[in-house]
Amino acid sequence: MQVLREDGSSDPSHDPRLPEERLVGLYRDMLRAREIAALDAAGSGDDAAHPARPAASWRKPPALGEAVAVGAAAALRPQDWLFTPPGDVAGALVRGVPLASIAHHAWGTALDPSKGRDAPFHVASRAARVVSATIANGAHLTHAAGLAWGARIRRDDVVALALFDDRAVLAGEFHHGVNFAGVFKVPAVFVCAERADGEDGEGVDLDAKGLAYGVPTARCDGADLLSVIRAVRDAVARAAAGEGPTMIAARVAPRAGERAPAPAGRERPAAPWDDPIVRVLRHLEARAGGAAGAEMRAALAAVPAEVQAEVRAAAEEAKRAPPPAASSLFDDVYASAPGAARRPGALS
Amino acid sequence: MTQMNLVQAINDGLRLEMRRDPRVVLLGEDVGKVGGVFRVTQGLFDEFGDERVIDTPLAEGGIIGCAIGMALYGLVPIPEIQFADFIFPAYDQIVTELAKLRYRSGGEYPAKLVIRTPVGGGIRGGHYHSQSPESLFIHVAGLKVVCPSTPHDAKGLLLASIRDPDPVLFFEPKRIYRAARGEVPEEDYVVEIGKAARVREGKDVTVVAWGAMLYEAIAAADEAQKQGVACDVIDLRTLWPVDIDAIAASVKKTGRVVIVHEAPKTCGFGAELVALVNERCFLHLEAPPARVTGFDTPFPYTLENEYLPLAHRILPAIVETARF
Numbered sequence: 001m002q003v004l005r006e007d008g009s010s011d012p013s014h015d016p017r018l019p020e021e022r023l024v025g026l027y028r029d030m031l032r033a034r035e036i037a038a039l040d041a042a043g044s045g046d047d048a049a050h051p052a053r054p055a056a057s058w059r060k061p062p063a064l065g066e067a068v069a070v071g072a073a074a075a076l077r078p079q080d081w082l083f084t085p086p087g088d089v090a091g092a093l094v095r096g097v098p099l100a101s102i103a104h105h106a107w108g109t110a111l112d113p114s115k116g117r118d119a120p121f122h123v124a125s126r127a128a129r130v131v132s133a134t135i136a137n138g139a140h141l142t143h144a145a146g147l148a149w150g151a152r153i154r155r156d157d158v159v160a161l162a163l164f165d166d167r168a169v170l171a172g173e174f175h176h177g178v179n180f181a182g183v184f185k186v187p188a189v190f191v192c193a194e195r196a197d198g199e200d201g202e203g204v205d206l207d208a209k210g211l212a213y214g215v216p217t218a219r220c221d222g223a224d225l226l227s228v229i230r231a232v233r234d235a236v237a238r239a240a241a242g243e244g245p246t247m248i249a250a251r252v253a254p255r256a257g258e259r260a261p262a263p264a265g266r267e268r269p270a271a272p273w274d275d276p277i278v279r280v281l282r283h284l285e286a287r288a289g290g291a292a293g294a295e296m297r298a299a300l301a302a303v304p305a306e307v308q309a310e311v312r313a314a315a316e317e318a319k320r321a322p323p324p325a326a327s328s329l330f331d332d333v334y335a336s337a338p339g340a341a342r343r344p345g346a347l348s
Numbered sequence: 349m350t351q352m353n354l355v356q357a358i359n360d361g362l363r364l365e366m367r368r369d370p371r372v373v374l375l376g377e378d379v380g381k382v383g384g385v386f387r388v389t390q391g392l393f394d395e396f397g398d399e400r401v402i403d404t405p406l407a408e409g410g411i412i413g414c415a416i417g418m419a420l421y422g423l424v425p426i427p428e429i430q431f432a433d434f435i436f437p438a439y440d441q442i443v444t445e446l447a448k449l450r451y452r453s454g455g456e457y458p459a460k461l462v463i464r465t466p467v468g469g470g471i472r473g474g475h476y477h478s479q480s481p482e483s484l485f486i487h488v489a490g491l492k493v494v495c496p497s498t499p500h501d502a503k504g505l506l507l508a509s510i511r512d513p514d515p516v517l518f519f520e521p522k523r524i525y526r527a528a529r530g531e532v533p534e535e536d537y538v539v540e541i542g543k544a545a546r547v548r549e550g551k552d553v554t555v556v557a558w559g560a561m562l563y564e565a566i567a568a569a570d571e572a573q574k575q576g577v578a579c580d581v582i583d584l585r586t587l588w589p590v591d592i593d594a595i596a597a598s599v600k601k602t603g604r605v606v607i608v609h610e611a612p613k614t615c616g617f618g619a620e621l622v623a624l625v626n627e628r629c630f631l632h633l634e635a636p637p638a639r640v641t642g643f644d645t646p647f648p649y650t651l652e653n654e655y656l657p658l659a660h661r662i663l664p665a666i667v668e669t670a671r672f
Contacts (some may be wrong), residue, residue: 112456143414
């Protein structure tokens with residue numbers, strides 16, 4: 001389901017019709033997510049300057065693609081919950097987690113909301129309803145199913161959304177999460193960034209899996225922000241109406257080196273249009289056409305430099321911050337840890 | 349006061365807390381209509397309905413994973429794992445997620461569950477229905493581990509566990525589910541987590557046990573008394589946080605300690621208890637600490653009474669320790 005067109009227009013039958021200001025904000029978040037990833041390549045993750053720290057850096061696993069994470073998070077309502085995969089901060093940005101918090105978290109500083117305890121890019125924010133990501137492949141799908149189930153038991157109008165890529169589909173926890181959600185018809189949405197990496201362009205066939213679990217599967221273009229928003233919005237509405245969970249296959253480009261060689265004569269070099277950020281920008285520029293849009297076009301042109309500056313400033317500030325106090329090592333292991341609850345021999 | 353067995357006492361505690369706290373939900377394999385394989389949840393489905401007493405698919409990882417999600421939303425789920433031997437498919441969820449969520453999120457996301465599960469041998473269940481994996485959970489920071497041995501403590505510790513803010517593994521010694529009987533108050537009460545109980549008083553040897561083996565330890569201590577050896581018998585009740593103060597106070601008095609558990613000896617909880625006793629009571633010891641435990645083998649089917657550390661194996665250890 002493609003919504004954004006190469007000429008910058010959109011398919012009116014599927015366009016979620018976001019206000020321009022909102023769309024510019026999402027464009028900015030997509031750029032922020034990419035800039036955060038690029039910092040590592042630029043060597044900004046060098047930890048030599050703070051030898052007391054673990055090797056915290058902006059290094060991150062392959063992301064889902066900016067359109068999938070930003071679009072899915074943007075389609076949620078304020079009361080909904082987001083379960084992100086490890087390494088993906090784009091959804092947290094959309095949900096309002098400040099860039100500074102993410103930077104302090106990445107470097108594990110004293111100002112990290114997670115108190116320097118989790119690997120970089122496992123952002124947790126109760127205020128933003130972004131749940132602490134786990135590296136255990138697919139485990140967060142069961143948590144999303146359980147949270148949605150809990151909300152239904154309490155009769156709350158809340159939807160839980162889990163973002164993952166097709167590697168999570170290989171894990172048993174994918175089966176647990178989607179199967180429990182299907183059996184109990186909980187208000188959950190499972191969004192999979194599905195890479196078309198086979199010679200025939202086929203992914204992991206979520207349609208067949210959804211059929212097995214009794215969970216309908218929708219498809220969207222994972223490089224098309226508006227396509228993702230449309231599909232996730234529909235799924236959220238369906239869940240909120242008591243119709244149960246939905247899986248969404250968001251088709252994205254394969255990781256570098258993972259695509260099987262194309263048959264001779266059918267190779268296609270990566271085009272600017274493959275880039276989800278280019279697609280949004282082209283659409284915004286089209287909306288800002290004519291003399292009336294000159295101011296908007298100028299504003300859009302300035303966004304990349306602004307984002308680069310703010311991300312790098314946040315990183316530099318985090319690098320200068322002190323690490324957490326050694327005494328905090330024992331906090332939060334238990335909520336109630338009087339006397340013997342502390343491990344005998346602990347530094348207390 | 350009413351006479352109850354362990355099953356009835358736990359059932360009574362669950363019912364009381366579910367009436368008191370609407371956040372409490374039960375889930376697991378056959379916990380609903382059937383009332384659990386040991387009938388511990390019998391009648392609760394009828395009273396509280398299928399949204400609070402939930403029959404789940406047979407998938408422990410899914411049960412615990414979904415329970416964690418419910419807890420993140422503020423419910424207090426009490427998942428049942430039908431036998432402790434079946435808990436291993438959920439071990440990753442318990443160790444990687446449940447135990448660490450509060451810590452790794454800087455306190456943003458506590459996840460509070462009470463995982464109930466029958467534990468231990470003595471029912472001719474073979475190794476699929478008999479193991480005692482408590483030390484695998486005690487080793488994991490962030491979890492509390494409880495194992496009652498009397499109906500009174502089972503209800504009181506269950507209520508304390510449900511109201512405790514941390515995740516609790518609640519091991520129920522299935523061998524004495526119906527054999528252990530005693531007076532249980534009908535009203536609301538708690539037995540504090542982290543407090544051991546001295547069930548026999550003596551000056552010669554400290555005997556530490558929990559769960560079903562407590563009764564074997566008591567039987568051995570009573571027999572030792574006839575041979576002139578008086579034992580302090582300590583029922584740990586809570587395995588973690590362990591009441592090391594109670595153990596140390598006793599060992600400083602007796603100078604001798606025998607630790608009894610069903611789990612295999614190597615890296616069993618007895619090993620940690622011996623280390624703690626050595627750290628705290630070294631200059632008071634009159635004999636090497638002794639362990640009477642299951643063997644370093646898988647739990648056997650036919651020969652389970654040879655495997656279990658029953659009274660006839662505990663008694664010589666008490667006497668030898670006393671006479672060292």
